[in-house]
Amino acid sequence: xxxxxxxxxxxxxxxxxxxxxxxxxxxxxxxxxxxxxxxxxxxxxxxxxxxxxxxxxxxxxxxxxxxxxxxxxxxxxxxxxxxxxxxxxxxxxxxxxxxxxxxxxxxxxxxxxxxxxxxxxxxxxxxxxxxxxxxxxxxxxxxxxxxxxxxxxxxxxxxxxxxxxxxxxxxxxxxxxxxxxxxxxxxxxxxxxxxxxxxxxxxxxxxxxxxxxxxxxxxxxxxxxxxxxxxxxxxxxxxxxxxxxxxxxxxxxxxxxxxxxxxxxxxxxxxxxxxxxxxxxxxxxxxxxxxxxxxxxxxxxxxxxxxxxxxxxxxxxxxxxxxxxxxxxxxxxxxxxxxxxxxx
Amino acid sequence: xxxxxxxxxxxxxxxxxxxxxxxxxxxxxxxxxxxxxxxxxxxxxxxxxxxxxxxxxxxxxxxxxxxxxxxxxxxxxxxxxxxxxxxxxxxxxxxxxxxxxxxxxxxxxxxxxxxxxxxxxxxxxxxxxxxxxxxxxxxxxxxxxxxxxxxxxxxxxxxxxxxxxxxxxxxxxxxxxxxxxxxxxxxxxxxxxxxxxxxxxxxxxxxxxxxxxxxxxxxxxxxxxxxxxxxxxxxxxxxxxxxxxxxxxxxxxxxxxxxxxxxxxxxxxx
Numbered sequence: 001x002x003x004x005x006x007x008x009x010x011x012x013x014x015x016x017x018x019x020x021x022x023x024x025x026x027x028x029x030x031x032x033x034x035x036x037x038x039x040x041x042x043x044x045x046x047x048x049x050x051x052x053x054x055x056x057x058x059x060x061x062x063x064x065x066x067x068x069x070x071x072x073x074x075x076x077x078x079x080x081x082x083x084x085x086x087x088x089x090x091x092x093x094x095x096x097x098x099x100x101x102x103x104x105x106x107x108x109x110x111x112x113x114x115x116x117x118x119x120x121x122x123x124x125x126x127x128x129x130x131x132x133x134x135x136x137x138x139x140x141x142x143x144x145x146x147x148x149x150x151x152x153x154x155x156x157x158x159x160x161x162x163x164x165x166x167x168x169x170x171x172x173x174x175x176x177x178x179x180x181x182x183x184x185x186x187x188x189x190x191x192x193x194x195x196x197x198x199x200x201x202x203x204x205x206x207x208x209x210x211x212x213x214x215x216x217x218x219x220x221x222x223x224x225x226x227x228x229x230x231x232x233x234x235x236x237x238x239x240x241x242x243x244x245x246x247x248x249x250x251x252x253x254x255x256x257x258x259x260x261x262x263x264x265x266x267x268x269x270x271x272x273x274x275x276x277x278x279x280x281x282x283x284x285x286x287x288x289x290x291x292x293x294x295x296x297x298x299x300x301x302x303x304x305x306x307x308x309x310x311x312x313x314x315x316x317x318x319x320x321x322x323x324x325x326x327x328x329x330x331x332x333x334x335x336x337x338x339x340x341x342x343x344x
Numbered sequence: 345x346x347x348x349x350x351x352x353x354x355x356x357x358x359x360x361x362x363x364x365x366x367x368x369x370x371x372x373x374x375x376x377x378x379x380x381x382x383x384x385x386x387x388x389x390x391x392x393x394x395x396x397x398x399x400x401x402x403x404x405x406x407x408x409x410x411x412x413x414x415x416x417x418x419x420x421x422x423x424x425x426x427x428x429x430x431x432x433x434x435x436x437x438x439x440x441x442x443x444x445x446x447x448x449x450x451x452x453x454x455x456x457x458x459x460x461x462x463x464x465x466x467x468x469x470x471x472x473x474x475x476x477x478x479x480x481x482x483x484x485x486x487x488x489x490x491x492x493x494x495x496x497x498x499x500x501x502x503x504x505x506x507x508x509x510x511x512x513x514x515x516x517x518x519x520x521x522x523x524x525x526x527x528x529x530x531x532x533x534x535x536x537x538x539x540x541x542x543x544x545x546x547x548x549x550x551x552x553x554x555x556x557x558x559x560x561x562x563x564x565x566x567x568x569x570x571x572x573x574x575x576x577x578x579x580x581x582x583x584x585x586x587x588x589x590x591x592x593x594x595x596x597x598x599x600x601x602x603x604x605x606x607x608x609x610x611x612x613x614x
Binding site: 025026027029030033034036037040041043044050104147149151152153154155174175176177178185187189306307308310313317320321323324327328331334335 | 527534542547
């Protein structure tokens with residue numbers, strides 16, 4: 001059975017004409033599908049705000065489906081078709097909730113560092129609950145093997161985390177094996193690199209020095225630009241740091257593993273022009289500056305992570321699978337349960 | 345590798361012979377269908393062996409290089425079309441339309457390097473298998489529909505009309521074509537769903553509107569548009585057949601065109 005929304009069909013089924021019948025019509029569905037395709041293209045090309053380019057046709061789509069389900073008896077006579085369209089409406093609503101509550105961000109952690117709840121960058125919906133401060137995990141180191149040609153293999157990142165009962169646990173995550181914690185999904189990214197670690201004691205400051213790491217650009221992607229400008233904490237001066245080593249870490253001619261260089265030094269440049277200080281440091285060395293004392297503690301590795309949160313994920317999957325099952329059921333009864341070479 | 349390539353070349357020769365026989369059969373008004381089916385099956389058996397040997401040697405499926413992707417698509421499309429050819433006698437003359445499309449892919453494949461590629465870390469997942477399998481069934485279903493649509497369009501040409509006179513009426517062929525398109529819609533939906541599941545774990549997001557995702561979704565919309573347009577309007581068989589062709593062109597360009605212009609990590613071309 002086919003659903004036709006011509007005036008005759010509507011009249012014979014006793015449906016009201018006018019706005020509702022237009023909203024419920026199949027021709028309006030076609031207009032919306034066309035508008036949705038236009039919205040997708042406009043958003044893809046950057047010509048329109050993706051939110052509105054997609055939200056508007058999807059909203060109209062929900063209205064069209066909703067009114068069609070209510071007004072067209074054919075939907076009620078065909079349960080799989082009805083359920084398929086209800087699942088689509090649910091999917092559109094879930095997408096909307098997902099966009100309002102999602103979080104997508106990234107962070108970097110030095111080996112041995114605990115996640116502080118701070119992200120290096122993020123996008124989030126206005127209703128995102130922001131519970132990252134309750135998430136506690138530590139990067140305990142990683143291993144990445146490379147095939148000849150510097151082809152990256154799987155990432156194995158050892159993680160210690162505190163579960164919902166406050167018990168610390170340990171496990172391995174990587175590439176497609178996320179850490180699921182507090183409703184967030186933490187994935188290792190392909191970004192990782194070297195992190196020179198320093199201790200900084202400002203003149204006149206009592207207590208322990210401030211210890212921190214500088215995350216140099218991702219390795220081996222930025223193999224030849226292992227330098228970064230940064231600023232010391234507590235109002236300290238701006239620095240420029242470059243990592244130097246002579247050995248081959250990832251050999252293009254043979255299989256290798258990401259590791260720290262056995263011998264290395266870091267160049268430190270402070271100030272500019274006549275006041276410039278340039279110094280090469282090795283682990284354990286100290287640089288005395290007018291503002292305080294900078295000790296180079298050594299080199300560690302850092303790992304990049306992406307974090308994702310969308311509470312609608314399992315529901316969307318259920319809605320999609322239900323929609324596909326109903327669609328298959330409907331198309332089977334519509335097309336495949338009768339011979340194609342005979343009139344219906 | 346020589347053994348794999350020798351088997352592949354023999355399979356290609358078998359496919360080409362089958363396609364040529366099908367086309368010559370249409371031109372001469374003969375129906376060498378048993379020979380065509382036998383040659384298609386022979387080619388499939390040989391190419392299966394070739395793909396299997398490569399799989400064992402490289403310890404991964406044909407998912408990585410353009411050579412592997414084209415080879416596996418030639419295999420899967422031929423398999424689906426052969427099944428349709430075997431089970432649905434009505435689609436047999438459509439081989440004259442389908443086989444040249446496969447010849448195009450075969451020609452493209454032999455221009456690519458058969459050297460091995462590196463299996464990315466994100467490919468070590470069960471979702472790869474489902475994503476690839478659903479995508480292949482989707483494209484194969486649309487290809488069968490294209491063959492039928494091609495017959496409908498060829499019937500409009502004065503000299504070609506008589507060649508397809510023995511086939512059912514165009515209205516029935518059009519109905520059959522859209523049944524395959526409906527099957528395609530189910531499998532494209534599954535392909536997108538499983539692709540989203542895979543993308544969530546591979547890249548930390550289920551959907552990001554990268555070029556391949558965008559064009560795959562546009563293909564899905566075009567397919568849904570076609571199915572709804574048939575219900576909303578009393579389309580002529582010719583317009584309906586052109587809609588099928590339009591969806592196929594969009595799907596083909598999405599599968600095999602977008603990966604060439606996209607720099608996103610999602611390179612697809614499953």
